[in-house]
Amino acid sequence: MPGTPVDFSHGDVNATAFEPAPGSLEAFVQGVHRGGGQAYTEYRGDASIREKLALNLADFSGKSVSAAEELIITPGTQSALFLAIASTVTAGDKVAIVQPDYFANRKLVEFMGAEMIPVKLDYLNGSANAGLDLNELESAFKKDAKVFLFSNPNNPTGAVYSRSEIGQIAQLADRFGATIIVDQLYSRLLYEGQSYVHLRSTLADEANVVTIMGPSKTESLSGYRLGVAFGSARIVQRMEKLQAIVSLRAPGYCQAVMRTWFSEPAGWLADRINKHQAIRDELLAVFRGIEGVAVRTPQAGS
Template sequence: MIKNLKTELLDEKFNALEAGNAPGQEVRQDLSLLDHLMKGDKIDGYPVDFSHGDVDAFPPTPDSESYWLKGFKQGGSQAYTEYRGAFNIRTTLAKDLSLFTKKPILADKELILTPGTQGALFLALGATVATGTKVAVVEPDYFANRKLVKFFGGIVVPIALHYLQSSSKNGLDLNQLEIAFKNGTKVLVFSTPNNPTGLVYSKEVIDKIAVLANNYKVTVIVDQLYSRMLYSGEEFTHLRSCKVQLENLITIMGPSKTESLSGYRLGAAFGTASIIDRMERLQAIVSLRASGYNQAVFKTWFNEPKGWLEDRIIKHEAIRDDLLKVFRDANLQTATPQAGSYLFPKLPALSVDLNTFVRLLRYQANVIVTPASEFAPHLNDSIRLNFSQDHKAAIEAAKRIVKMVKIYAL
């Protein structure tokens, strides 16, 4: 009996990790059954995979491979670093991240380098969530957040995100958050800029989160992966530099998105030293360290050629604006991304379920997107696009999405 119970526990745990519709895994799907569901003909066009950024359209930071090669040539001392990462690299990064987030970071105690920001998120939640820990998870938000909480035995307390109406009160629902904190929620994890909507939490909302977390002694993990790609007229507020200083706060960033360095798997987490310590202990059994040679590529971060970042932002903003026009002209309600390269158009009621529509999009129209249900389990009316793509191909693909919506609309 006990044995069966354990097997069931494990089955349940891994059912919660189901990844068949996760971004990047589409290639493993069997599409052969879609023919009888398809309405009309295939719609030709250059294939676009909106599930992640196209690093061929927006290539990695210039010379990243030279930095890598220097690391490789350095040999043993770069291959084997402390689990939390090479000290000289942490020293430089701590300065850059301090400047960017407007609060000092101690290189030796308050920073860890990880295999991607995914690695950082895993370690941060692993270090703070035990069986039964209640964790506030925003919906919609990065698809792995709730999976991580469940994997560590925590209880997901969903908090709604307001994102469709443009307002300074946009962001997570503060009333729901306070109720959750009152009811014993001990950890909050969220992303700003939000994935999948591109919403940047306002100073007003960030300040209130800080006050609430402080009052209720909640640990906060904030994923700011996209905070460098901020569009014109927008402001970004770093939770860590708020007037109210949180005792337990981890900020996560990395050069995988804006900088297109995802192929290196590099991430960074910084904040409360005791949590960073635990994250390092966990990293020691998870993956030892971010690949030693790859760590050398961190030296390109916040050190890009003059004007490079600005140019990249301008180009993404132009794609954003053209995509918004395509979707809004077709009456698909879409929030304006304030940062990052995610767009989250809302679809009308369809004659097929969302997962089927997404598969049809791939099969019939050569467009890969990610269904909303990956970001909020009960949300089935939107799709996420990572628009870090070839400009022209992205617009053409968006027009095919609109065509497909018209075909399958009820």
């Protein structure tokens, strides 16, 4: 109806959701049948599942992952974000965040009592790049920002950071000794012809970097509340200690569903991406027909 407001603050999963990844329900049922051994896993998550995930994530991101020391399964990626920020940020700290970016980033930093230093993402003028203002990021570090928090692909714009941008982010963080938390939730959902550079693959030392991912979007497994964080052993250890207090662990039976992640049938992921891309292209055609509306073609994301 004309004049009816539209709420863009959350995804309307009922209208556009796809079927969950194949085998997910069966894996959950197997976890239930396993019983207590699956329900009461280690705080970091079931050891055998972490071993499988570590291999998959290492292959995906281009750098090895220690299942024992560098990986934790969390109750969704939102929880992973909270744990990572709470493990690295305290009241009075300064945190560099991208504008625009995932709305909860700001809320989490504010909750910790930290000061935000915005870094502009000029996504409409980005072509080969996402459009991050690297001068502003350097300035934020000079102002003593100890953490840089961002999503790649960017949520909500769908812009993907170029190899050059990722390399310069890594160099700046290394130079200033800053911690980086990178949310890569949509990094499997890349549209046709789009390349991607994992931040962790550009670093010689990952002591100050945490990568966050999960199967909630591309794989439509959001109801199982599953996410992962991997990278710095020191930060992951702090995250585990906090998770043990807050939620004990990711839901035990649901953790079994992680066995299906990165193990979908041949061709399934490409088909899922094509379906998302068709929706993207349909929406682009609508917005490009509106006078005065500037549009960037999202390179990734749902």
